[in-house]
Amino acid sequence: MAGADMTLLAIDDISKNFGKHQALCDISLAIESGEFVSLLGPSGCGKTTLLRLIAGFLRADRGTISIAGEDVTGLPPHRRPLNTVFQNYALFPHLTVADNVAYGPRRTGAGKAEASRRAQEALDLVGLGEFGDRYPRQMSGGQQQRVALARAIVNRPKLLLLDEPLSALDLQLRKRMQIELKQLQEKIGIAFVFVTHDQEEAMAMSDRIAVMNAGRIEQVGTGAEIYRRPATRFVAEFIGEASLLPVQRTGNGALTIVPAVEASGRSVAVLRPEHAQIFAGQADASTSCNLLSMEGHVETVASIGGVTNIYVRALGHLVHARRLGLVESGLREGQKVVLGIDPQNLHLLEGPQP
Amino acid sequence: MKYSTVLLTTSLPAIFVFAPLAAAQPQSLTVAWYGGNWGDAFQSCVATPFTEATGIAVVPDIGTSTTTLSKLQQQAGAPVIDVAYMDGGISELAEEAGVLADIDIESIPNAANLADAATYRNGDKVYAVGNGYYSLGMTYNTDEISEAPASWDALWDEHYAGAVTIPSPSNSAGIPFIFFLNQIMGDTPDDMSATIERLRELDAALFFDSSGAASNAFQSGEVILGAHFNVGAWALIDSGLPIGFTVPEEGVWATDARLHIVEGTQNGDAALQFIDTALGAEAGLCLAERLYVGPAVTNVDLTEEVSRKLPWGETGSIDDLMLFDWNEVNARRSDLTETWNREVVR
Amino acid sequence: MTASRSVILGLVALPLVYFTAFFLVPLMTVFVASLTDAQQGGMTFSNYARILLDEYHWSVIAVTFRLGILTTLICIVLGYPLAWYLVRIVKWRTWRRICVILLVLPLFTSNIVRSFGWMVLLGRNGLVNETLQAGGLIERPIRFLGTETGILIGLVYILLPFVVLTIGNALAKVDHSLEQASADLGASSASTFWHVTFPLSIPGVVSGSIIVFALAVSAYVTPALLSGGRVTVLAVLVFQQYSSVFNFHYGGALAITLLVFTLLMIAIASLVSRLGAR
Numbered sequence: 001m002a003g004a005d006m007t008l009l010a011i012d013d014i015s016k017n018f019g020k021h022q023a024l025c026d027i028s029l030a031i032e033s034g035e036f037v038s039l040l041g042p043s044g045c046g047k048t049t050l051l052r053l054i055a056g057f058l059r060a061d062r063g064t065i066s067i068a069g070e071d072v073t074g075l076p077p078h079r080r081p082l083n084t085v086f087q088n089y090a091l092f093p094h095l096t097v098a099d100n101v102a103y104g105p106r107r108t109g110a111g112k113a114e115a116s117r118r119a120q121e122a123l124d125l126v127g128l129g130e131f132g133d134r135y136p137r138q139m140s141g142g143q144q145q146r147v148a149l150a151r152a153i154v155n156r157p158k159l160l161l162l163d164e165p166l167s168a169l170d171l172q173l174r175k176r177m178q179i180e181l182k183q184l185q186e187k188i189g190i191a192f193v194f195v196t197h198d199q200e201e202a203m204a205m206s207d208r209i210a211v212m213n214a215g216r217i218e219q220v221g222t223g224a225e226i227y228r229r230p231a232t233r234f235v236a237e238f239i240g241e242a243s244l245l246p247v248q249r250t251g252n253g254a255l256t257i258v259p260a261v262e263a264s265g266r267s268v269a270v271l272r273p274e275h276a277q278i279f280a281g282q283a284d285a286s287t288s289c290n291l292l293s294m295e296g297h298v299e300t301v302a303s304i305g306g307v308t309n310i311y312v313r314a315l316g317h318l319v320h321a322r323r324l325g326l327v328e329s330g331l332r333e334g335q336k337v338v339l340g341i342d343p344q345n346l347h348l349l350e351g352p353q354p
Numbered sequence: 355m356k357y358s359t360v361l362l363t364t365s366l367p368a369i370f371v372f373a374p375l376a377a378a379q380p381q382s383l384t385v386a387w388y389g390g391n392w393g394d395a396f397q398s399c400v401a402t403p404f405t406e407a408t409g410i411a412v413v414p415d416i417g418t419s420t421t422t423l424s425k426l427q428q429q430a431g432a433p434v435i436d437v438a439y440m441d442g443g444i445s446e447l448a449e450e451a452g453v454l455a456d457i458d459i460e461s462i463p464n465a466a467n468l469a470d471a472a473t474y475r476n477g478d479k480v481y482a483v484g485n486g487y488y489s490l491g492m493t494y495n496t497d498e499i500s501e502a503p504a505s506w507d508a509l510w511d512e513h514y515a516g517a518v519t520i521p522s523p524s525n526s527a528g529i530p531f532i533f534f535l536n537q538i539m540g541d542t543p544d545d546m547s548a549t550i551e552r553l554r555e556l557d558a559a560l561f562f563d564s565s566g567a568a569s570n571a572f573q574s575g576e577v578i579l580g581a582h583f584n585v586g587a588w589a590l591i592d593s594g595l596p597i598g599f600t601v602p603e604e605g606v607w608a609t610d611a612r613l614h615i616v617e618g619t620q621n622g623d624a625a626l627q628f629i630d631t632a633l634g635a636e637a638g639l640c641l642a643e644r645l646y647v648g649p650a651v652t653n654v655d656l657t658e659e660v661s662r663k664l665p666w667g668e669t670g671s672i673d674d675l676m677l678f679d680w681n682e683v684n685a686r687r688s689d690l691t692e693t694w695n696r697e698v699v700r
Numbered sequence: 701m702t703a704s705r706s707v708i709l710g711l712v713a714l715p716l717v718y719f720t721a722f723f724l725v726p727l728m729t730v731f732v733a734s735l736t737d738a739q740q741g742g743m744t745f746s747n748y749a750r751i752l753l754d755e756y757h758w759s760v761i762a763v764t765f766r767l768g769i770l771t772t773l774i775c776i777v778l779g780y781p782l783a784w785y786l787v788r789i790v791k792w793r794t795w796r797r798i799c800v801i802l803l804v805l806p807l808f809t810s811n812i813v814r815s816f817g818w819m820v821l822l823g824r825n826g827l828v829n830e831t832l833q834a835g836g837l838i839e840r841p842i843r844f845l846g847t848e849t850g851i852l853i854g855l856v857y858i859l860l861p862f863v864v865l866t867i868g869n870a871l872a873k874v875d876h877s878l879e880q881a882s883a884d885l886g887a888s889s890a891s892t893f894w895h896v897t898f899p900l901s902i903p904g905v906v907s908g909s910i911i912v913f914a915l916a917v918s919a920y921v922t923p924a925l926l927s928g929g930r931v932t933v934l935a936v937l938v939f940q941q942y943s944s945v946f947n948f949h950y951g952g953a954l955a956i957t958l959l960v961f962t963l964l965m966i967a968i969a970s971l972v973s974r975l976g977a978r
Contacts, residue, residue, distance in 0.1 A: 057880050077883035078892075090881035094899045103895070104885035155886065420943060447946065516843070517824070522929035524940050559824075559846065561929025563939075570816050571928075576823040576845060687945045695940075696756050699932050 006069070008033045008191050009054065009159055014063035016049055023049045025215045027063070031193065033158065036185055038194045038202035041212035042238070047195045050212070051161050054193065056080050068158060078107075082159040087167065089148035091136040097123070097147050098132030104155040122150040125184070142173050149181070153188060160185075162194045166201065178204050199239050203227075211235050227272075229347055236270040236349065243271045243319045247346065255343050257292060260316025268349045275345035276321035278310060278331070279338040291340040294319075298335045314339050382411040383624045386422040386438040391589075391645060392611070396439065399640035404631040410624050419444035419526070426453040426616060436619040437628050442609035443526060445474065445482045446680040454481040455615040461626055464633035464651065471677060472650035474612065482612040485632050486647030489608035489665030489675060490527050490534075492600045493572060493582035493590075502600040506538060508579060515557040519571055519580030522561035523691040527607070530683050531581060532690055534607035534676055543682065546690070553698045561699070572597055588646045588663045601667030601674055608665050608675035610650060648672065734952035747953035761961060764933040767848060768917035768965070771855040775912045776905060778856070779863030783904075786864070787871040803861045811858060815925040818854045819845060822926070846930035854922040859915055863908035870904020871897070906973055910966050917962050934958045 009031040016024040024046045031037050039047040052058045054065060056077035064073045072080050083104070092100050098119050105115035123129050126146040136144055145165060152160055166174045166181075182205045185192050196202050202209045203223040210220045211234075219231040230236035233244060246258040246266035258266050282293065296314025303309075310321045310331065319339055331337075383404075387396045393416055401412040417425065419440040426435060430453055440448060448454050457480040459465045459473065465483065472484030492503055499514075509518050521528040536542075536549040559577050562568040565586045571577035572590055587599040613632055615625045631637060638649035642656055646663040649656075662668040666675055737744040751757045786803075790796040806814060821827045822844035829841040844850035874897055882892040920935040927936075934954060941951025 055880075055884060057883075076889075077880065078886050078888055082884075084881070084884045086877050086881060088875075088877060090875065090877040092878060092881070092896060103882070103887075107882070107891055107895070108886040151881075151885070420946075519928075524924070524929075524936070524944055526944065528944065558930070559928060563924050563929060566812075566816075567819075567925055567928075570819055571823075574820045574823045575825045576819065688947055691940055691945050695932055695937070699930055 006033070007031070008035070008068055009193070010064075010066040011050075011054070012064045012066075014050070014053060014060045014065065016046075016053060016058065016060050022215050024053070024060075027215075027217055029210055029217060029220065031159075031191055034189045034191055036182070036192045036194065036205060036207045038196055038206040038209045039212055040196055040199060040202040040209050040238075043197060045212040046215040047197075047212050048163060051084075051163055051193065051195050054159075055082065055084050055161055081157060082161060083152040083155060083157040084161040084163065085148050085152045085165045087163045087165065089136075089144050089165075091144055091147055091151070093136055095135075096132060097128065097134050097136065097139070100136065100147060101132075101151045101154050104151060108155060118154055119150075122154040123147075125153070125188075126150045141169055142177065145169065145177065149184070153184075153190065156188075157190060159191045159193065162192060164195055164197070167196075167198075174201070181205065203239075211238060213238070230270055231350065233268060233349060236347075241273050241320055241322075243273070243276070243317065245269050245271055245317055245319070245346070247348065255292065255346060255348075257294060257315060257317075257341075269346040270349065271319065271341060271346055273309070273320040273322035275341065276312075276319055277340040278312065278321055278323075279340055282338050290343065292343055293341075294339045296337060296339055298331060298333050298337055301331060301333060312337060312339055381409075381621075381624065382413050383437060383621055383628055384413045384415055384435050385628065386415040386417060386425065386435045386440075388418060388439065388611075389416045391585075395641055395644040399637050399644065400628070400632045403634075403637065404628050407631065408624070408627055410627075412628075423448050423451070423453075427451055429616075431618060433616045433618050435616050436621045437625045438614045438616055439485070439611055440482075440614060441526060441611055442677075443530070443680045443684060445612045445614065446684060448614065449474075449476050449481045453617050455617045455619065455622070456480060457483060457615050457629065458626065459483070462630045462633065464630050464635075467635075467651040467653045468633060469650050469652060469672065471672070472610065482614050483629060483633065484610040484650035485613050486638070486641050486645065486650060487608050487610045487665045487672070487675060488645070488647050489584050489601070489606040490521070490531060490581045491584050491587065491606045491665070491667065492602050493568075493580060493587040494598050494600070495572065495575065495578035496596040496598045498578040499598075502598055503579065503602060505602050506535070506604055508602075509556060509581075510552070511579075514579045517559050517576070517578045518556065519558055519560040519562055519568055519577040519582075520553075520556070521568075521581060522563050523687075523694050524563040525565075527581075527583070527609070528561075528694075529687050529690050530607055530609065530678055530680075532694070533678050533683055533686075537676065538604040543686070546693075550693055550697050553694075556698075584663065584665045585645055585647065599663075599667070601670050605670075605674045605676050606665065606667075608648075608677060609680075611647065648675075730948075730952040730955055733948045734956045736949050738947055738949045747950050748957070750950060751953055751957050757957075760932050760934055760937060761957070763848065763931065764917050764935075764958070765961065765965065767851055767855065767923070767933065768913050768962075770852055771859060771916040772909045772913045774852070774856050775860050775863040776867075776909060779860055779908065780867055780905070782860075783864045783868035783871055787868045803864055806858070807861055811921045812925070814858060815854055815922045818850075818857065819925055822850050822853065845926060846928040848931055850926045851923045851931060851933075854926040855916050855919060858919075858922055859912045862911045862915070863905075866908035866911065867901060867904040870901040874900045902973065906970065909969065913965065913969075914962055917965075918958060 007030045011027055011029040014024055014027040027050060039050060041047050049058065053060050056072070056075060060073065064071055066072060067081055092103065095103065098116060101119035101122050102115040105118050110118065120129065120132065123132055126149050128143060128146050128150065131139065131143065136147065139147065148165070166177050169177060178201055194205065206223060208220060208222055209226055211218045211226060213234045219226050219235045226235055226239050230239060236242045236244065245268065246263035247255045247269045248258050248266055250256055255269065282295070294314040296312045298310060299313045299318065300311040301308065306324060308323045308325070310323065312319045312321060321339070385401065387393050393414065397414065401414070404410070405412055415425070415435055422438050422440055423444050426433065426438060426448060429435065459480050468483060473480055474482040492506065492508070494503060508514065509520070521531050523529055532546065532549060533543065536546050539549055539552065541548050560567065560571050562571065565583055568580070568582045569586045569590055572582065573595060584599055587597060590597045591599065613629050615622065619625055633651055635651065635653045638651050638654035639656065641647050642649055642654065642664065643660050646660070648664040648666060666672060734747055735743050735745070737746060786796055786799050790799065823829070824841045828844065832838045833841065844853065878896050878900065879892050882896045887895060918935055920939050923931065923933045924936055924939070935958070938951050938954045938958065941947050941954060
């Protein structure tokens, strides 16, 4: 039964209520061995609740959770073959770094010498081999994060749960830790379930991302999939930036964009800002064939470092366009422009949208 | 030096409280007395009639005898207290400390009726006058003991073993009571070893520090026989408990609450007037009725009901009271306390 | 500038004056008295020699500290589960508040009243003996009053709230995620308690113990009432000297001896607990 690429973690129809509040509703998710999966969503979407259900700190109202084929739904946390990196690291303040890391082996039957050998290995792996004698409070946030990581992997679990582990770090350190964490994950081959509300972080690290909203999984897929082909309006708006445009098919099957006043009940297409082209006039737009064109005027121009965001009002829609580099001369607020969109770059959301 | 603690903690509030009162009232007299029923009785039996007669307000300064002595010592030279009630024993210590004025006994009309024993002299100086005797008599549980014990020997009766009580040296009556037992056993104060030996043999439930502890033990039945103050015993009896109070054939030890005028007071005349009121027959009657203290003046007419509750018992008189020279008792406090600790307390 | 500086100076001076007036001066007064000869008035260590070179005083010190240590141990053993119940088991906040109020309420009544209450309960005909006799556990009443057991019961009852409050406070401060981390790393509930929760609640246990111990060895009212004058502790000796013998020199030396021994015990205990934590 144990195939190499068999499902490691299987979550089936999990629901969880807190009083009248439905925190999770019919969640199903399967994670392969060695896979890096992010649970991504805004705060309150249920991602942390799901993580705590997997870890065993919460009990589901309905549904089952299996790890490596074993049903763990009813098992207490200490009997589940997984480990967790907590958001605040949860390092034991009364133990040294070495004892913190050796805690897992000690509690699961390793002798003192064996436990400290394994702890040293784990600390070496995260680059803190020299720091075993210190207490957590004597270390920086980044170092504490690594200790938490070392402590969580020392028992070599098949599955590691990480609850926003980088959120307390400053931007620079966070970027560096993202890379290190990903490299470590690949090196030790443990499956990661990584909770984050930072879509860039999820995009940069994950094999797959489960986008969650209001207690449901909206979409599961690779970063590219959910960016290019968002399944829902929520995913389109939450992942990257997007202009949502109501569209209609003409008789010959071609798409046209419907003015805002007639938007109700139409299908909706997602337009990423890098796909919106801006021309000075209709004549320029016509030079490329098959472009959908709309006349409009520039409402806002905002340069942020290497990127310029341009918001154009056309057919009553506010369309977001983006150019690399500083804005070229001539593009100023109030100016009349023509927007050009390649229909191939429009991703149509399934079903009628509100 | 040793009283500067008390000075800091007690004289500050005293200044704050009494300064405005003194300013509002052109003439007032500060009198130190005890708390509880004693203070209440002094207020209604002496202070209120005094104020009615003279128009001079009385400002009470409440504390035990010991506390009052401490205050007098720290206020020496500029006293706030004019008149002080203190018990026998402390009274002698106060005189020794030099904080008491000579009481001009001739100018107190009611002092004419004062018993000789109740005028306390140091040479020619009168430093205190008695204002009522109380005694440490035999108190017993009438449910357990049908007949009033005739002798203090009953304390050693094996029927009552483990259920008797006497005062400990921490109680003001503790050391004098040892003197008392010593005397009724026929020993001299120079050698108390036989008395100490008998105390060692006493199977006591309790050596009480406070009168309240003794009352509590009698009330709960923990103690069925023992020495207790007549004031406390009668309070129990009056509340309907099966308690009896008796004066055995050997008599009882007694002492008194005394009045003193503080050295250096600015209100000497008012102080004498206050003492005159306190020594009056009406005040004596009132105190006897309320506290069952035996009057130190001879002209008090008591009802039978009150007189049987007095310190000398139903049939006795002031002659049944055994009064010791407190100076002798005080001189032995330290070594008897130590002997008690080492020999009697097991 | 000068005004604000004088305000700051005043703010600093006020507590300093308060501390000096109400703590330092009284303590120094007692200390100086203890070093003064009762008769001649010069400086002397004779008051201390009288205490420390005397077997009797050592036996009193032994009784005092035996009661203090036993009271502290029993308070911890009883108080820890109680604190646990209040902080970890009780989910209904109103009930928890009621429990805390019930626990703290006796502290607002007089120590004397509560000790008198125990005198009645522990007496020969008291509720405790009657219950034991009715239950057939004993034939004759057990003597509690006038014994160290009686004093111990009274002290534990009076001092228990301090331990429950300090331990409860420490338990409430233990971060739940630490216990979850422990469980996550494979520790059972019992193992988590011994390796995480209990070590982290030790500060509460230590401060509770110090409070209880200091109050137990210096207690006068409870030992005086429940001992019936038949068990002597240092506080009783001190009280005798101050209340009836009026020897403030010897009494002061007794008080300072009690203070020094108490501080020594606390220092030893905290040293041991610090070494134990390593």
